[in-house]
Amino acid sequence: MGMNMFGSRSSYSSNRCNCNRCSPSGLSTSSIDKTNKLPNPDPKVWILKNKWEHKNYLLIDIMYPNCTNYEGRKLLLYKGITWKDLEEQKTIDPHFSDNKKFYSPMARFEPTIDGWHNAMLLVLALTRCLYSEPSLTIGE
DSSP: OOOOTTSTTOTTTTTOOOSTTTSGGGOOGGGSOTTOOBSSOOTTSOEEEEEEEETTEEEEEEEOTTBOGGGGEEEEEEESOOHHHHHHHOOOOOSOOOOTTSOOOSEEEOSSHHHHHHHHHHHHHHTTOTTTOGGGOSOO
C-alpha cells in the first residue's frame, strides 16, 4: 500500500502540530491567508513539520502555507548549522543562494517519504555512518 505524504493515511504527516515550538515565532495556521497562494514560498511564513540533526547536518521538512507547488512542502538539507541557528534567522528561503547573510540549503529533496529517506541516506553516507546504523542496514 502506497503512502500519501499529504493525506491523512500517512503516518509521516499525521504527527502535525500547531504549537509555538513547531510554528516558530508564534505563527498560527489560522493567521495564514489561505486565499493568497503564490507559486514560490514566502521565506517569512513557514511551519516546521519535522527535523533531523546528524553530526554536522540538518534535515528539515518545512511547509510554506502560501505556496502552491508541492502544496508548499519542502525537504531541505543544510551542512554546518543547527536547527537553533536556522530558527534564529527567522526567514528560511528554500532556494540556493550565495548570500552570506542567510543560510542556504546544500540540497533539496522531493517532499515525500522516499525523499526524506534519501536525504537521510545521503547524510549517513557523507558521515560514513551508513553501515553502522543497525536500523538502516541494506539487504536485510
